Amino acid sequence: IIQLEAISKIYEIGDIKVPALNGVDMEIDEGEYVSIMGPSGSGKSTLMNLIGCLDTPTSGTYLLTSENVGEMTDNELADIRNRRIGFVFQTFNLLPRANAFHNVELPLIYAGMSKDDRQEKVEYALEKVGLQDRMKHKPNELSGGQRQRVAVARALVNDPSLLLADEPTGNLDSATSYEIMDLFGKLHSSGNTIVLVTHEEDIAAYSHRVVRLLDGRISSDEKQEPR
Amino acid sequence: IIQLEAISKIYEIGDIKVPALNGVDMEIDEGEYVSIMGPSGSGKSTLMNLIGCLDTPTSGTYLLTSENVGEMTDNELADIRNRRIGFVFQTFNLLPRANAFHNVELPLIYAGMSKDDRQEKVEYALEKVGLQDRMKHKPNELSGGQRQRVAVARALVNDPSLLLADEPTGNLDSATSYEIMDLFGKLHSSGNTIVLVTHEEDIAAYSHRVVRLLDGRISSDEKQEPR
Ligand SMILES: Nc1ncnc2c1ncn2[C@@H]1O[C@H](COP(=O)(O)OP(=O)(O)OP(=O)(O)O)[C@@H](O)[C@H]1O
Ligand SMILES: Nc1ncnc2c1ncn2[C@@H]1O[C@H](COP(=O)(O)OP(=O)(O)OP(=O)(O)O)[C@@H](O)[C@H]1O
Ligand SMILES: [Mg+2]
Numbered sequence: 001i002i003q004l005e006a007i008s009k010i011y012e013i014g015d016i017k018v019p020a021l022n023g024v025d026m027e028i029d030e031g032e033y034v035s036i037m038g039p040s041g042s043g044k045s046t047l048m049n050l051i052g053c054l055d056t057p058t059s060g061t062y063l064l065t066s067e068n069v070g071e072m073t074d075n076e077l078a079d080i081r082n083r084r085i086g087f088v089f090q091t092f093n094l095l096p097r098a099n100a101f102h103n104v105e106l107p108l109i110y111a112g113m114s115k116d117d118r119q120e121k122v123e124y125a126l127e128k129v130g131l132q133d134r135m136k137h138k139p140n141e142l143s144g145g146q147r148q149r150v151a152v153a154r155a156l157v158n159d160p161s162l163l164l165a166d167e168p169t170g171n172l173d174s175a176t177s178y179e180i181m182d183l184f185g186k187l188h189s190s191g192n193t194i195v196l197v198t199h200e201e202d203i204a205a206y207s208h209r210v211v212r213l214l215d216g217r218i219s220s221d222e223k224q225e226p227r
Numbered sequence: 228i229i230q231l232e233a234i235s236k237i238y239e240i241g242d243i244k245v246p247a248l249n250g251v252d253m254e255i256d257e258g259e260y261v262s263i264m265g266p267s268g269s270g271k272s273t274l275m276n277l278i279g280c281l282d283t284p285t286s287g288t289y290l291l292t293s294e295n296v297g298e299m300t301d302n303e304l305a306d307i308r309n310r311r312i313g314f315v316f317q318t319f320n321l322l323p324r325a326n327a328f329h330n331v332e333l334p335l336i337y338a339g340m341s342k343d344d345r346q347e348k349v350e351y352a353l354e355k356v357g358l359q360d361r362m363k364h365k366p367n368e369l370s371g372g373q374r375q376r377v378a379v380a381r382a383l384v385n386d387p388s389l390l391l392a393d394e395p396t397g398n399l400d401s402a403t404s405y406e407i408m409d410l411f412g413k414l415h416s417s418g419n420t421i422v423l424v425t426h427e428e429d430i431a432a433y434s435h436r437v438v439r440l441l442d443g444r445i446s447s448d449e450k451q452e453p454r
């Protein structure tokens with residue numbers, strides 16, 4: 001489903017070049033459950049943004065279900081992002097003026113779902129992450145971990161075939177973290193693909209394969225027995 | 228140094244009341260190293276904001292070095308915040324348009340320090356958190372964990388007598404987290420007071436006392452042998 005070949009990403013600030021990814025080759029098959037680990041600044045979020053079609057590489061080829069993403073139009077990219085990919089951002093990226101309900105509802109509006117169906121799906125998604133009593137709260141009326149869970153609910157609400165989660169448990173206590181991992185586990189066992197960035201070994205233990213980044217390159221890529 | 232008596236905090240959204248803290252009694256002596264743990268939404272950040280004079284309780288008394296914070300003027304509160312307290316926010320709270328150097332420099336400008344002294348102190352603080360090569364980067368040109376480390380550098384730059392750190396390692400890999408904990412250890416061994424919110428047991432293990440919150444109340448408060 002995901003084929004990355006010789007991918008590099010170089011950010012530019014003025015005349016300074018910052019290499020974030022230096023030649024990454026990686027393939028992820030449909031239905032896999034992969035975690036991406038590595039030190040702070042090693043390029044994990046940059047890689048996730050490329051996989052999620054939120055950014056383009058400086059060089060290299062990215063095939064998503066055999067189609068070359070580099071040759072897609074903006075409309076095609078937006079369509080893939082909205083319909084097939086669920087993205088949990090490291091910084092949550094919630095709409096500040098919308099409450100939890102409306103933030104989670106957004107992908108369903110893009111998908112053209114009816115109001116009654118949306119109501120049911122959003123309430124179910126927020127209940128799954130334990131926020132049924134916080135539906136009307138805006139992001140700044142929620143705790144850090146509650147905001148993160150709204151971001152998780154929004155990513156899961158449309159049953160995505162590909163879930164990209166960047167540090168989805170960074171602000172959560174262990175019990176709440178494991179509840180989120182159970183949700184991911186259910187999505188995975190229905191045949192969907194999960195790519196998860198984490199720095200927590202006990203969270204990566206849920207995945208079936210661990211890819212480690214170091215200074216913008218893959219330093220190891222190993223299958224494992226999940227917990 | 229910190230005496231909280233019957234502290235409660237009730238947020239109001241329209242006509243809904245959200246009790247975040249329900250009667251908290253806690254004393255922290257000068258030079259202590261305390262961690263605050265508890266589930267997501269249990270009131271940890273609310274408690275930290277009250278201790279850091281960033282918010283006022285709905286009821287109860289807060290004495291900081293025996294002075295009643297509830298009776299202080301805004302100027303006195305701002306003075307305490309800027310000169311004596313270093314705060315690492317759960318959401319970093321960096322100025323988006325200022326680079327890493329200028330974000331860390333801010334407390335020193337408030338303290339009226341000379342430009343040359345500021346230059347030296349800021350470079351030293353950013354070097355300590357491993358970001359000497361990212362001084363000119365703005366927050367959106369940094370990784371999540373790098374932004375968090377800029378927030379840590381800003382809190383430590385003025386050698387605060389009280390450090391309040393809310394989830395300072397949530398976005399960091401273990402090696403980088405332990406480097407930050409070493410910095411906190413040095414600040415503590417010079418006689419300063421540290422209050423640290425974390426959901427990570429291995430981070431709380433550095434502290435000498437663990438206070439656990441549950442639904443806005445203290446459920447346990449125990450001294451421990453630090454690692
Ligand atoms: N501005 C606000 N308005 C209304 N409710 C709020 C506001 N800020 C926080 N809350 C609520 O108060 C409760 C405590 O929030 P707080 O941020 O202190 O929790 P926390 O322990 O820091 O959680 P986390 O570990 O997720 O960061 C939460 O249930 C939250 O929804
Ligand atoms: N917009 C940008 N402009 C310039 N440099 C950037 C930009 N975004 C990221 N970088 C740099 O690229 C490198 C990789 O960043 P990235 O966010 O991918 O790291 P990461 O592995 O996700 O780190 P973390 O675990 O701290 O979130 C970092 O060193 C960072 O400073
Ligand atoms: Mg990142």
Ligand SMILES: [Mg+2]
Nearest residue numbers: 143144272317
């Ligand atoms: Mg919090």
